[in-house]
Amino acid sequence: MSRKAETSTPINDVLANRWSPRAYNGEAVDAATLAKLFEAARWAASGFNRQPWRYLVASRNEKAEFDRIVACLGEFNQVWAKNAGALVIVTTLSSDEDGKPKPMAKYNAGLATAQLVLEAHANGLHCRQMGGINRDAIRAEFNVPENADVIVCIAIGYAAPAETLSERNYEKEIAPRVRKPLSEIVFSGDWGKAADLS
Amino acid sequence: MSRKAETSTPINDVLANRWSPRAYNGEAVDAATLAKLFEAARWAASGFNRQPWRYLVASRNEKAEFDRIVACLGEFNQVWAKNAGALVIVTTLSSDEDGKPKPMAKYNAGLATAQLVLEAHANGLHCRQMGGINRDAIRAEFNVPENADVIVCIAIGYAAPAETLSERNYEKEIAPRVRKPLSEIVFSGDWGKAADLS
Numbered sequence: 453m454s455r456k457a458e459t460s461t462p463i464n465d466v467l468a469n470r471w472s473p474r475a476y477n478g479e480a481v482d483a484a485t486l487a488k489l490f491e492a493a494r495w496a497a498s499g500f501n502r503q504p505w506r507y508l509v510a511s512r513n514e515k516a517e518f519d520r521i522v523a524c525l526g527e528f529n530q531v532w533a534k535n536a537g538a539l540v541i542v543t544t545l546s547s548d549e550d551g552k553p554k555p556m557a558k559y560n561a562g563l564a565t566a567q568l569v570l571e572a573h574a575n576g577l578h579c580r581q582m583g584g585i586n587r588d589a590i591r592a593e594f595n596v597p598e599n600a601d602v603i604v605c606i607a608i609g610y611a612a613p614a615e616t617l618s619e620r621n622y623e624k625e626i627a628p629r630v631r632k633p634l635s636e637i638v639f640s641g642d643w644g645k646a647a648d649l650s
Numbered sequence: 651m652s653r654k655a656e657t658s659t660p661i662n663d664v665l666a667n668r669w670s671p672r673a674y675n676g677e678a679v680d681a682a683t684l685a686k687l688f689e690a691a692r693w694a695a696s697g698f699n700r701q702p703w704r705y706l707v708a709s710r711n712e713k714a715e716f717d718r719i720v721a722c723l724g725e726f727n728q729v730w731a732k733n734a735g736a737l738v739i740v741t742t743l744s745s746d747e748d749g750k751p752k753p754m755a756k757y758n759a760g761l762a763t764a765q766l767v768l769e770a771h772a773n774g775l776h777c778r779q780m781g782g783i784n785r786d787a788i789r790a791e792f793n794v795p796e797n798a799d800v801i802v803c804i805a806i807g808y809a810a811p812a813e814t815l816s817e818r819n820y821e822k823e824i825a826p827r828v829r830k831p832l833s834e835i836v837f838s839g840d841w842g843k844a845a846d847l848s
Contacts, residue, residue, distance in 0.1 A: 457693040458686070464664065464772040467690045467765055475841045486723050487658070487847040494829050495655040496764065499781040499802075508837045509845050516669060517839060543841065554767050555756075556781060559801050562760015566694065569664055569761075570768065574662040583754060596841045603757050604697075604703045623793040631692050632701050638688045639706045643794045644742065649685040 455629060469575050471629060472531040474621050476609035480512035483536035483574055490606070492571030496564035504545040504557040505564040506647075508594055511538045512609075514572040524593060525605060526584035532584065532621055537609035541590055542581075546601040561603055572608055580607045653827055668771050670778040672730040672823055673815050676708035679735035684771055687806070690769030694762035700790035702743040702755040703762040706792055708809075709736045722791060723803060724782035730819055735807035738766075739788055740779075744799040759801055762764065767804070776809045 456473045461469075486509060510517035521539040522530055533539065533631060544561035547553050569579045587602040596602055614625040640647035653669045684707060691703060699795040708715035720728055731737065742759035745751050765775045782784075785800040794800055812823040838845035 459689050459693065461682070461689050463686050463693075466662065466664070467769060467772075467793065468691065470693070470756050472695050476751075482660070482846045483804060486845075487832065488661055488848065490832055491657050491659050492661045495657065495665065495668070495669050495827075496831060497779055499670075499779075499784030501828070503835065506835055506837065510838065514741075541829075546743055556801070557762040558757040562757040562762075563764045563767075564760075565757075566761045567768075569663050569695075570765075574665075581695055581697075586782075594839075594841045595839075598818060600841070603754070614840075623801075628743075630699070634685065634688055634767060637659045637701065637704055638691060639704065639792075640708065640712075641792075643704065643706055643792045643798070647684075649681045649688065 457629060460634065464572050466570050471578070472569060473578050473611050474580060474610040475614050475617050476532070476537060477557040478535045478605065478611040479537050481577065482513065483610055485577070486511060486531070486538060488575060489568045489571045493564040493568040496560070496567050498560040498563065499556045501565045502560070504554060505561045506543045506545065506600060508541040508543065509538060512536065520593060521605065522646070523588045524586050525582060526586070529582045529584050532617060533607040533610070535609065536607035537577070540606040540608060541594070542603040542606065543596055543600045544603060545599055549598040549599065551599070558601065558603060565606070569606070576610070577608055578611045582607065587604055591612065652659045654699055654705060655827060658711050658832065662767050662774050668768060669776070671776050671809050672778060672814050672819050673736060673810040674733040674805065675810040676710070676733045677727045677808045679806055680711065681709065683775070684709060684736060684840070686772050686773060687766045687769045691762040691766040694758070694765050696758040696761065697754045700752070702752060703759040704741045704743065704798060706734060706739040706741065710734065718791060721801065723780060724784070724788045726771065727780045730815060731805040732806050733807065733810070734805035735775070738804040738806060739792070740801040740804065741794055742801060743797055745797040745799065749797070755807060756799065763804070774808070775806055782807065
């Protein structure tokens with residue numbers, strides 16, 4: 453299902469076509485394809501080239517590992533994410549080994565993960581990022597060190613028709629895509645003063 | 651100058667060609683092009699579709715506004731960023747109006763800004779993000795509210811030959827692009843255990 457963004461000006465197709473479905477067909481994402489996604493993340497920019505992002509992946513091909521991650525998702529996410537082709541936990545090194553905070557670590561992880569997601573779309577996949585996860589369970593289950601933050605889990609897979617979802621998720625899946633207007637997010641002169649981009 | 655990433659497996663060209671030069675030719679980025687960049691950021695994913703990212707922009711066409719931002723950069727960044735075609739300050743709403751922290755705000759801003767940067771590249775522009783900025787000065791100069799974090803400033807523009815830079819920045823500009831191997835950033839089974847992506 454295409455859900456191309458109704459942009460106010462044309463943008464690159466991979467970006468315009470990116471959206472976050474819940475309906476996946478259960479087909480596994482193979483290792484070679486996953487390698488492309490992580491390679492895209494790998495080349496992201498970061499302050500001092502620190503590259504704080506760290507990913508934990510399970511393809512549906514490795515069912516036991518996949519299910520270990522599914523068990524750490526919120527129940528409302530488990531019902532649809534169990535049909536993804538791979539699950540990826542996003543973590544980032546929020547402090548160095550001396551305990552010194554790295555306040556840009558989450559931002560940098562966002563830069564990298566956006567590249568991962570766009571590479572997925574360029575390969576016919578879709579992704580949905582989930583904040584509704586049990587971070588303590590993930591930390592314990594996968595031995596995430598204290599200086600790493602658990603951010604989100606990404607469901608990656610091949611999209612299925614919205615009709616395969618529960619009624620509640622079906623309604624969310626087909627709802628119009630909406631965003632704030634540019635005037636509320638782009639300022640000029642003073643924070644809060646809409647930029648004139650015409 | 652192309653500085654395509656030496657990827658371990660092929661990835662989308664826009665992603666592979668993204669890099670962060672310091673050498674810009676002083677040509678302004680016009681408003682219509684800037685609108686495309688912000689439109690790309692606008693359609694990023696965010697938790698609960700909160701869209702916490704807020705940008706403050708000055709094109710070189712508005713020289714007084716552009717110079718207000720230049721004055722807030724670290725001196726080592728001013729020397730090259732003054733030749734950019736536009737400057738964009740990235741902020742994000744790190745707490746809501748009741749003061750409740752929004753721990754995903756920086757991550758979400760990273761997701762959006764990566765889309766902005768990739769749209770820039772898709773339009774023949776380059777970007778370099780700067781963490782070396784005077785955040786207190788930016789907050790005061792542009793009235794950034796307390797519940798917003800100032801993250802980075804992005805130099806956006808048309809690339810110039812590396813030879814136009816100072817000797818020190820020239821050496822950085824032509825140095826090989828390096829990243830950690832996938833084995834250090836992608837894990838499986840346990841955090842820290844390299845995933846087999848072959």
